[in-house]
Amino acid sequence: MSKFMNLARKFNCFYFNGKCDLQHCRPFLVCGKQVGIMQAKVVEAACRYPDVFQMDSSGMVSMHPSLTTYEERSARINHVLTQWREERLFVTLKGWRNECYEVRTGFADPPLLKMDRSAACLFGVRQYGVEINGYTHHPQLGMSIWLQRRALSKPTWPGKWDNMVAGGLSVGHSVLDTALKEAEEEASIPAHLLANLRSAGSVSFYFESERGLFPNTEFVYDLELPADFVPHNSDGEVDLFELVPVKQVMERIFTPEYKATSCPTTLDFLIRHGFINSDNEPRLPELVELLHIPLHYLYSQSSSGKSPISPN
Amino acid sequence: MSKFMNLARKFNCFYFNGKCDLQHCRPFLVCGKQVGIMQAKVVEAACRYPDVFQMDSSGMVSMHPSLTTYEERSARINHVLTQWREERLFVTLKGWRNECYEVRTGFADPPLLKMDRSAACLFGVRQYGVEINGYTHHPQLGMSIWLQRRALSKPTWPGKWDNMVAGGLSVGHSVLDTALKEAEEEASIPAHLLANLRSAGSVSFYFESERGLFPNTEFVYDLELPADFVPHNSDGEVDLFELVPVKQVMERIFTPEYKATSCPTTLDFLIRHGFINSDNEPRLPELVELLHIPLHYLYSQSSSGKSPISPN
CATH class of the missing domain: 3.30.750.160 (Transcription Regulator spoIIAA)
Structure with missing residues (x-):
């Protein structure tokens, strides 16, 4: 495997x-x-x-x-x-x-x-969030992705590597509004650069830890940034940002220093942009399916019986 | 819905x-x-x-x-x-x-x-194919997608609208080779433009018709083309090509003239490029999950019992 x-x-x-x-x-x-x-x-x-x-x-x-x-x-x-x-x-x-x-x-x-x-x-309970892949075509480093290291004071996954911007959805804010708000608070991205923010779908996965169950869905956004832009944190939730060439990202995601539940969004980016493909992953369709597991189905019970979708 | x-x-x-x-x-x-x-x-x-x-x-x-x-x-x-x-x-x-x-x-x-x-x-039996989304940022039409109308002589879905290039995988050819070969045969795309071909993942879905069962997986590629390039067919399998603005594509996919089993790749393109998003599709994550249903799981029986994946 x-x-x-x-x-x-x-x-x-x-x-x-x-x-x-x-x-x-x-x-x-x-x-x-x-x-x-x-x-x-x-x-x-x-x-x-x-x-x-x-x-x-x-x-x-x-x-x-x-x-x-x-x-x-x-x-x-x-x-x-x-x-x-x-x-x-x-x-x-x-x-x-x-x-x-x-x-x-x-x-x-x-x-x-x-x-x-x-x-x-x-x-x-199903949890929803937004994540933004910030990337740039850097003249020396080539295609590179901005990663954040989470602050040590965070209640979950302190000190772990994470996607550039990530946040939970909160009441009264649309998905896009949440993405824009988090991009400003977490990475100080100015409005004129946020005009490039592009919705790119979502990932669904089912994680478990000693704390409990995490049926998570992340709305995914891509943001291409100018090569000379450097994000900085304004809300104390991020320790530092690092611009990491794609090749190194593809190594770092396998380390315990990378937040496990942030990998789906990173992998989805690497697949959509062609870095993970049928040449370096013979089971590409299965990998893509595992970034979008059928949470809609696992959560389809009602008191009148199972919905008419039946994978078994 | x-x-x-x-x-x-x-x-x-x-x-x-x-x-x-x-x-x-x-x-x-x-x-x-x-x-x-x-x-x-x-x-x-x-x-x-x-x-x-x-x-x-x-x-x-x-x-x-x-x-x-x-x-x-x-x-x-x-x-x-x-x-x-x-x-x-x-x-x-x-x-x-x-x-x-x-x-x-x-x-x-x-x-x-x-x-x-x-x-x-x-x-x-699971079937695998490749599909190429050919698109261009047209000065007048805006973002537009090249669609093909299938030849009336095709054994399946004759005369229906389809993605620019589509073909089944055949023995002895890699996924990328198949994409390149089909792009040349079906749409006469020259090698220097094919250099832009980008792997973008895959879609998995499960269709049924009066003929039988179609558990299909398509390897998806994107190809950005110059605004003045016009594809033409060289193998007789395509009736005509039309450059269709995204807004019109988003209407045409709902008509019976669009090949139903080509919609997943088109929808995946529209989602990855931000045209279908959480603003115009409140159930975006469920839609994305339905473009990647778990065929790997539905086909995981072995004579020694079910594989240890159990959505139920």
């Missing part, structure tokens, strides 16, 4: 571990629609709150139907999470963020409840 | 029809590895040849293990297909091509047998 395929197995470790079936996990539904996946240890803890979580005979866990509003659901989940946090039940809650995440059925649907960001991975 | 999502359901109609499970279909294995998917009517016909096809208790159909060589397997399949053709059992065999298709486990693996091209869809 090639190095690229191995990497794709790493950031898709939950997809590959053979444990995303009903024996090991339960779909988590709110208002009759799936919003998450819960591992056995979380289901076990949730069983203690029968007025918050309802287990049904088909193996799904639902937010109790008596909780009919966004506010009620958010308050009850917060109560549960606060208890779990006091009991030190889950390692991810040690990193309580005091910043809430809105839980929705689909990306464009209205929010059903909110929970602390650190708990999203306990419920396997 | 958006027009783009509807289109993605059309070219993925087999993926969405809820019939790719063991109740309706059987994995087809050769030498212990899955190479295809057989629908019930094909399984029924195959049962008449117990010395060629073996049904096992787990619901899989295997080429009989007594057929140990490429030549034996190819000869026996050809014998069966010839009988089916005489009996007019399957409509696709009316279009017998007298051109063989090599059946492999994976794209880069050695061939296990060959069969007439018209029969590949009966056994749901």
